[in-house]
Amino acid sequence: MLKIDNLHARIDGKSILNGISLDINPGEVHAIMGPNGSGKSTLASVIAGKEDYEIRQGKIIFEKEEISELSADERAHKGLFLSFQYPVEIPGVTVTNFIKTSLNESRKAKGLEEMPANKMLQLIKEKSEMLEIDRKFLSRSLNEGFSGGEKKRNEIFQMAMLEPKLAILDETDSGLDIDALKVVANGVNKLKSSENATLLITHYQRLLDYIVPDFVHVLIDGKIVKSGNKDLALDLEKNGYDWIKKEVAKQ
Amino acid sequence: MSKYTEDDLREELKTKEYEYGFYTDIDSETFPVGLNESIIRAISKKKNEPKWMTDWRLDAFKIWKKMEEPNWANVSYKKPDFQAISYYSAPNSKPKYNSLDEVDPELLDTFKKLGISLDEQKKLAGVAMDVVVDSVSVATTFKKTLLEKGIIFMSISEAIKQHPDLVKKYMGSVIPKTDNYYAALNSAVFSDGSFCYIPKGVRCPMELSTYFRINQAGTGQFERTLVIAEEGSYVSYLEGCTAPSRNENQLHAAVVELIALKDAEIKYSTVQNWYPGNDKGVGGVFNFVTKRGICEENAKISWTQVETGSAITWKYPSCILKGDNSIGEFYSIAVTNNHQQADTGTKMIHLGNNTKSTIISKGVSAGKSQNSYRGLVQVSSRAKNARNFSQCDSLLMGNKCGAHTFPYIEVKNKSAQIEHEATTSKIGEDQIFYCNQRGIETEKAIALIVNGFSKDVLNKLPMEFAVEAQKLLEISLEGSVG
Numbered sequence: 001m002l003k004i005d006n007l008h009a010r011i012d013g014k015s016i017l018n019g020i021s022l023d024i025n026p027g028e029v030h031a032i033m034g035p036n037g038s039g040k041s042t043l044a045s046v047i048a049g050k051e052d053y054e055i056r057q058g059k060i061i062f063e064k065e066e067i068s069e070l071s072a073d074e075r076a077h078k079g080l081f082l083s084f085q086y087p088v089e090i091p092g093v094t095v096t097n098f099i100k101t102s103l104n105e106s107r108k109a110k111g112l113e114e115m116p117a118n119k120m121l122q123l124i125k126e127k128s129e130m131l132e133i134d135r136k137f138l139s140r141s142l143n144e145g146f147s148g149g150e151k152k153r154n155e156i157f158q159m160a161m162l163e164p165k166l167a168i169l170d171e172t173d174s175g176l177d178i179d180a181l182k183v184v185a186n187g188v189n190k191l192k193s194s195e196n197a198t199l200l201i202t203h204y205q206r207l208l209d210y211i212v213p214d215f216v217h218v219l220i221d222g223k224i225v226k227s228g229n230k231d232l233a234l235d236l237e238k239n240g241y242d243w244i245k246k247e248v249a250k251q
Numbered sequence: 252m253s254k255y256t257e258d259d260l261r262e263e264l265k266t267k268e269y270e271y272g273f274y275t276d277i278d279s280e281t282f283p284v285g286l287n288e289s290i291i292r293a294i295s296k297k298k299n300e301p302k303w304m305t306d307w308r309l310d311a312f313k314i315w316k317k318m319e320e321p322n323w324a325n326v327s328y329k330k331p332d333f334q335a336i337s338y339y340s341a342p343n344s345k346p347k348y349n350s351l352d353e354v355d356p357e358l359l360d361t362f363k364k365l366g367i368s369l370d371e372q373k374k375l376a377g378v379a380m381d382v383v384v385d386s387v388s389v390a391t392t393f394k395k396t397l398l399e400k401g402i403i404f405m406s407i408s409e410a411i412k413q414h415p416d417l418v419k420k421y422m423g424s425v426i427p428k429t430d431n432y433y434a435a436l437n438s439a440v441f442s443d444g445s446f447c448y449i450p451k452g453v454r455c456p457m458e459l460s461t462y463f464r465i466n467q468a469g470t471g472q473f474e475r476t477l478v479i480a481e482e483g484s485y486v487s488y489l490e491g492c493t494a495p496s497r498n499e500n501q502l503h504a505a506v507v508e509l510i511a512l513k514d515a516e517i518k519y520s521t522v523q524n525w526y527p528g529n530d531k532g533v534g535g536v537f538n539f540v541t542k543r544g545i546c547e548e549n550a551k552i553s554w555t556q557v558e559t560g561s562a563i564t565w566k567y568p569s570c571i572l573k574g575d576n577s578i579g580e581f582y583s584i585a586v587t588n589n590h591q592q593a594d595t596g597t598k599m600i601h602l603g604n605n606t607k608s609t610i611i612s613k614g615v616s617a618g619k620s621q622n623s624y625r626g627l628v629q630v631s632s633r634a635k636n637a638r639n640f641s642q643c644d645s646l647l648m649g650n651k652c653g654a655h656t657f658p659y660i661e662v663k664n665k666s667a668q669i670e671h672e673a674t675t676s677k678i679g680e681d682q683i684f685y686c687n688q689r690g691i692e693t694e695k696a697i698a699l700i701v702n703g704f705s706k707d708v709l710n711k712l713p714m715e716f717a718v719e720a721q722k723l724l725e726i727s728l729e730g731s732v733g
Contacts, residue, residue, distance in 0.1 A: 072684060076688055088685045
């Protein structure tokens with residue numbers, strides 16, 4: 001589904017990603033872990049198409065198509081979703097209005113008619129119930145005055161509405177207490193299928209207790225230095241990143 | 252990937268032509284340019300006005316000659332040459348039509364381009380329209396239904412003839428001839444406009460609506476509107492404006508007077524999209540408008556405006572809260588782009604006890620435009636327990652435009668409660684990226700963000716107008732800035 005090949009990217013002349021290769025197949029959950037400043041969020045932004053970054057080298061292939069020349073909205077239309085670490089506020093635009101616009105824009109790009117209002121409402125009802133979202137929440141301005149947990153839950157709600165092929169969850173666990181974390185993780189698990197894939201980006205092993213990855217990759221200095229299964233995450237939790245750094249230095 | 256920068260967006264916006272930039276070739280009668288007593292007499296004669304009206308105009312002209320054009324506003328422009336303007340232009344097809352079939356087909360075509368074909372309008376939600384093209388009322392619909400309720404809705408020229416007592420009593424009572432330079436000019440040369448009278452206790456069953464449009468080259472448009480709501484009555488009045496694109500600057504100096512008697516309520520909504528000039532700042536309408544209403548006891552006046560057009564806007568719809576417990580409201584969205592300059596706001600004059608006013612102003616600036624809010628809240632020494640809440644928010648796009656706020660507060664009574672809030676924000680790249688990531692392209696994202704920003708004001712507009720206003724916001728900012 002997603003194939004990243006030797007990706008190099010920089011911002012303001014500073015090199016952040018230094019040759020990343022990654023293969024994600026349908027039905028898989030991958031986790032990328034790494035210390036602060038290792039390039040985790042940059043990787044998410046570059047895949048999603050944030051224009052501040054300059055791709056120096058390498059390819060991003062999504063569903064057999066090279067997407068690095070596509071704009072962020074075009075990538076979204078192809079089924080790529082990024083759950084933001086810090087979702088932005090858009091005052092005066094309700095959650096409902098926003099997701100309606102988002103969904104219809106994606107439909108338009110695929111040559112489909114706008115979704116009829118009653119169908120839209122039904123879908124919203126279904127997804128918000130699945131994620132245990134209070135309906136009142138849907139008529140509030142997007143992310144304005146939302147708590148950390150509400151913001152993240154709203155991201156997962158949008159994900160549920162848009163049904164992406166690949167969802168990248170950037171630090172979805174940050175700022176969440178354990179109850180909120182469980183709700184969010186539960187939502188992500190419900191949305192998993194053999195058709196879609198998930199890329200988790202996280203600092204801590206904690207999230208991986210709830211969303212169990214098939215593969216764990218360690219990112220240091222813009223490179224994946226080690227890959228393994230979920231046990232690798234437990235190792236990191238116990239021993240930190242230093243031992244890997246040493247191992248890399250030896251090579 | 253090719254980076255879509257603010258510059259690209261700005262470039263795209265520059266090439267965005269004024270949507271209503273077409274010119275209708277209607278056979279019309281235009282007066283020679285210039286302004287003197289005989290021109291004023293000629294206007295008055297052309298309109299078969301009674302002597303008192305001619306004298307009123309001449310008096311205003313004398314006052315105007317002694318006045319100077321104001322220059323305190325935060326706008327800069329070449330002052331119009333008032334002797335180079337033709338002060339009267341009327342479509343030649345007279346007399347008035349009994350049915351639409353008789354109307355000049357080109358004119359109907361104009362309406363169609365504006366998306367306000369009378370035909371459609373007639374069916375639509377019971378909107379009665381008094382269409383003013385180049386200063387003369389061309390068609391009035393729904394008159395009969397209104398007449399049954401005793402509501403008078405007609406052109407001001409007709410009202411001068413048919414209801415001289417009402418006109419004499421109220422015209423100039425809120426905005427005297429001496430009020431300001433443009434109001435004096437308007438009083439001397441006003442070409443036409445609308446007159447509306449709601450009798451005691453009557454709730455006007457439909458939105459009353461006028462559509463102004465400047466058509467002829469080099470003509471000024473001087474509208475005069477007078478709305479009188481008798482005791483306990485209610486009316487909602489809509490005013491929309493467009494002008495075809497032209498290279499000369501066209502002058503528009505309207506006067507609108509609202510009179511809300513005891514327990515009456517007037518809602519006055521405007522959507523203004525006069526031609527703003529091109530991307531070099533050439534052409535466009537100069538809009539110098541005086542709008543003011545007076546509230547007697549328990550009366551309420553709400554001004555709602557969506558201003559997206561004009562090269563220069565100078566406009567302060569105001570309320571004089573004379574009666575006790577009266578309420579004044581001002582809701583405004585002003586969008587400026589390219590080289591547009593807007594200096595707009597309101598005045599709330601609290602004279603009565605327990606008077607309340609609310610001001611919500613939203614300014615959106617893009618391109619090289621300048622957008623100023625100027626507002627006055629005045630509480631007289633006699634006004635006990637006056638309350639005002641003002642909120643002025645500015646949204647900037649790009650870094651070549653400006654947003655300014657000039658709030659003036661003059662309070663002479665200690666019991667007054669005045670609140671003022673102001674914010675300035677910029678559409679952030681992170682907001683755009685967030686929308687992009689959810690499949691919403693940049694233009695649409697900007698429209699969404701601006702609509703959200705303006706929601707408090709859009710919500711105050713009557714339904715059919717709100718939809719139009721939303722579209723207008725989108726058009727005027729299409730591809731503006733990321």
